[in-house]
Amino acid sequence: MAVKKPAAKSNVSAEELLGYYRDMLLIRRFEEKAGQLYGMGLIGGFCHLYIGQEAVVVGLEAAAKDGDKRITSYRDHGHMLACGMDPKGVMAELTGREGGYSKGKGGSMHMFSKEKHFYGGHGIVGAQVPLGAGLAFSDKYKGNDNVTFTYFGDGAANQGQVYETYNMAMLWDLPVVFVIENNKYAMGTSVQRATRSPSLWERGAAYGIKGEEVDGMDVLAVKAAGEKAVAHCRAGKGPYILEVMTYRYRGHSMSDPAKYRTRDEVQKMRSERDAIEHVRELLLQGKHASEDDLKNIDKEIKAVVNEAADFSKESPEPALEELWTDIYA
């Protein structure tokens, strides 16, 4: 497999590279397990897997510092794992149990962690965009240098509120990185069938917002772009847009047969551009890790995921009284 050399500008140590490998693998194995539990009826409703897109959140989290915030859509499991939320709590929320991050009341699409500055988990396409700008507003108002990563899809990019938000975010110099996760499809609608815009990030220009396109299958490229965007925000220059080109391997949600694309298209991305495979090759080629080292990491991750799955099955369903709690603070 042809592997691109990491860009010279991204100074990463072997240790960091191993860390990214681990983080991406955790997301992939976690999602595969979630898919399996869904198949067994333990997870219900909508369940949107992040498989294929792992490098996006892992790369951007590598550019974040303590105190930075993140917010995203319903396709949120990867974001939560990448920012350090406990896989047990996430999986138990997927199974709707008491031990879940929202006590089982939020589900796959609605989880939050104050501790990790993760602000959800939103089910209305595009709604998280102004919310993310509002989080950035709160940091600017308080006068700190935190940045908010606001993730949304290529489909969400056509919602009007995104542009309302662009305008205000630039007008008020809000420290927000708008991350468009362009996975080429919004459910069954390809980007080309949804817009004639040649690119999504360039739309920011109408509001004076800078941005760029990023290879989302290369975690180092994502990290480098993330660092640039974050530096821009922290310097008080306002928002920045990253259109991260990525791909989801699975259907939109568990119940999507994905007939709008060919098996070959998916297979080609998987075999030629897989982000985890890419880092694996870098690690092996650079002799930063041996096959055995990587096998061991694999085992560790499997154990973490199995533990999360066990927890998510053993944790009881929420007490019936929970129906009536958390309506008002």
Place this chain on the structure above:
Amino acid sequence: MATEVLMPALSPTMEEGTLAKWLVKEGDTVASGDILAEIETDKATMEFEAVDEGVIGKILIEAGTEGVKVNTPIAVLVAEGEEVPAEGAKAETAPAPAALNDSEGKVAAPASAAPAPAAPKADTSPDWPEGTTMKTQTVREALRDAMAEEMRSSDEVFVMGEEVAEYQGAYKITQGLLDEFGARRVIDTPITEHGFAGIGVGAAFGGLRPIVEFMTFNFAMQAIDHIINSAAKTLYMSGGQMGCPIVFRGPNGAAARVGAQHSQCYAAWYAQIPGLKVVMPYSAADAKGLLKTAIRDPNPVIFLENEILYGRSFEVPALDDFTIPFGKAKIWREGSDVTIVSFGIGMTYALEAAERLAKDGISAEVIDLRTIRPMDTDAILASVMKTNRLITVEEGFPQGSVGNYITSVVMEQAFDYLDAPVINLAGKDVPMPYAANLEKLALVTTDEVVEAARKVTYR
């Protein structure tokens, strides 16, 4: 170790399916992500991927089999070189799903049982101490003072909306705030309700206490997704972690001759939403005391004002820090023959009617709800148990009105006390007309309240 591959559920509702086609055969080596089979649900044909790696040891269900129940073993996966376990020997299966949808267990009695009617306990304590010095103020001034006082006491409070700063407010409610607090805290927004309502909610998640002014609540329909889906529901969806202390305020309901798209009352809409608090003051004192409470409340509050009331003057207590609690109705006038419940501008008609009725010897008790959610139903029940007759008055549309809800509460908890059917007076069931005469007809009137009172008192 051998692993059973189970028939997967491929949609939220799937219970069984057809194993249409195997894409692997016994002896094939598979890796996670490889497609094993095609499975037909009632909606679509789906590909089924391997999660583990190994060798297909045995195919248990033939291609073409219909009605394969979810979780039935369909194949056995073994490790390279491993034997397929003999029939009957237990291959490792992932545990069967726990009984999740036990229909009895799910929402048990405490959730749905109607509350046992207890004797209503209306809080009739005075809103301010006896002997407090009063000053005359318009509702407009009272609202501005409430915001200014709260902004002075907490830097977390800020105001955002269209024309709130430089222009001093489209209806001059934010007059002087920019001068005192500066552009950091009094923020003009573009005309983007959905966007700035969302930014407000995000800022509340981030620890601030935004006051979001809608130029009128008609335009909050642009933003209602954030008010309900983002602001009202997040605390619940986050299991209590993430509250949203925010006030959405602005004029609501009919002004005068502004036509159908600018004249709607949204009280009943928002009153329907758990997670929201809904306030609709009538007097200046209530406007001030309730707005201060709203700003301090840790929940999203819908604060419905009225353009026609902005310029009316009332007596307001001259206290440094005066608040009115939510969920406490105010009895404006005591009476014994009929209870009239209203809120906001509806109080104008209720009070005028009571005055006229008194002249005819009918004694009406007039209750101002002040907050619609939470609602002081105890005050209503206590009054109905005394007068045995009830009229509700509001400007909103009749179907699904606040009055309809009040009626249901009274039916359930004080049915035996009623001597006449409850009458719900509301705006007419039409979009607001522009023509002056028609607009008058569309609105609820004092005459209608008087007539309804005669009807329920049979006089």
